[in-house]
Amino acid sequence: MLNPIHIGDIKIDSPVFLAPMSGISDLPFRDLVQSFGAGLVFSEMIASREMINHSAETLRMSTPHNRDYPLAVQLAGHDPEVMAEAAKMNEDRGASIIDINFGCPVKKIVKKYAGSALMQDEDLATDIMEAVVKAVNIPVTMKTRLGWDAENLNAPSLCKRAEDVGIKMITIHGRTREQMYNGHADWTAIRKVRDAISLPLIANGDIETIDDVKAALQQSGADGVMIGRGTQGRPWFIKQVMGYFQSGEVLPKPDNQLDIILNHYDAMIDHYGEGKGVPIARKHLAWYVTGMHGANEFRAEMNRVKDPSTVKSMLCDFFEGQILAA
Ligand SMILES: Cc1cc2nc3c(=O)[nH]c(=O)nc-3n(C[C@H](O)[C@H](O)[C@H](O)COP(=O)(O)O)c2cc1C
Structure with missing residues (x-):
């Protein structure tokens, strides 16, 4: 049920990913989750303007990547030029992939017209993607939600535009912005994106058990899964998921x-x-x-x-x- 995917020229054998999580997916946590075999790990969201202004905290979050596994650095912002410059800086600091955040629902970010706010302005979102794709030689990916609210489920059209400007993979958190983290992720709704694009597609949201992984893949038609909160306090969950797909067996929790x-x-x-x-x-x-x-x-x-x-x-x-x- 899990086949290798290609993100540009990067081959990922088992697309089970660690989600970008501010305050959590820092270098120590990424190293740890990666040691359990994650196909790809994402950085915390990095504010593009702070990055180009060399804010000390932001530079720490985007520590130069000197590991032998691939890292997707996630950027947020609303200015195409600033996003492009920040992307280039991260490429120079060793990022393997640049991921663009069009999903963050947090007020502070949305007020700055970034994160999920950009789902409401597909033209600007497309300009941002185009500028970032042009600025770097590494693959650029995008993470978003189903839409702003239940009346505006425009992920399929935004994702089609992403594909047209050269984005190489898309992750969908199966909620709207309005839902924040309430209710349950709707993996079936992700299928509309599947039908709109032929890029590698990753399903995200509320994946906490192996049965969830199977259901999310089956309902969404996605090529892989991204797991956030399901790794908190149990980074070995990723290894259990991998083990299941490799051997059909559910590995026990580690005894160490x-x-x-x-x-x-x-x-x-x-x-x-x-x-x-x-x-x-x-x-x-x-x-x-x-x-x-x-x-x-x-x-x-x-x-x-x-x-x-x-x-x-x-x-x-x-x-x-x-x-x-x-
Ligand atoms: C504490 C926390 C921080 C998060 N920070 C980010 C972030 O920086 N960028 C992003 O795209 N999503 C962020 N998210 C959303 C997750 O990547 C993911 O989409 C969401 O939690 C749903 O997946 P899950 O149910 O597996 O956790 C964050 C989520 C949490 C709980």
Whole structure:
């Protein structure tokens, strides 16, 4: 059910992707999810104007890519020239693919007439895509939603225009902007995009189990899936999906979860430094312990601790406690 796809000249054997997620799909998380075999990982959304203005925070988010796996850097903005310049900068910094964000529903972004707001202006969205495609030699992809609202489901026409100006792959989150994250993603509605384009198409939204992957592919007719929240606290889910498609079997969760978490923690502290890294890591640790015995108490206590070594020994004690409680 999963065949290799080509994004321009980049061949992806198993199109199971890590979604771009601001505040989450940073370098340490991308490295981790990629180690479980993700076909492609996406950066956090990068504001194009901040990028060309060399904002320190934005440059950190778009750290030069020096890994041996492909990276899609996602850009947001509304000015074709600025988007083109930011795309070129990211190409020079090692990005393998530039992804354009036409899906972000967050008010702050929409107010700047970027993200999903551009679904309402197909001409400008097309100018942006054209400018970015012309500016770089690497493939350019696009991620969007079904439309602005239920009365304006224009993803098929926007995606057709994307194909015409040289976009190489499209991801659709099966919701409208108006839905934000409410309700359930409509994978069947993605099929209208399938019928409109012949580019590789990726289905996204609410994919959290292997049955979801199968249903999303079957209902949408997409070539692959992109998973966001389903990887939070369980980056190994991607490996389980891959394993299922390779062998037909559902792999168990890894039995070295504690080592995986400790390594992820170290990578976050390394990447951000202690002052920033400790608070940033908290949400990941909170996800990792979800559903475990004593998780609430652990989270409350861990959120007060500032010293990384103490956090790590708390984690070790917590996991040892799970074995004893079992
Ligand atoms: C915390 C968070 C941050 C996100 N940031 C981005 C982003 O930067 N760019 C983007 O295109 N989508 C972003 N998204 C949307 C996801 O990429 C994805 O489309 C959405 O979460 C639905 O997929 P899921 O149900 O697998 O999470 C974000 C989602 C979440 C939950």
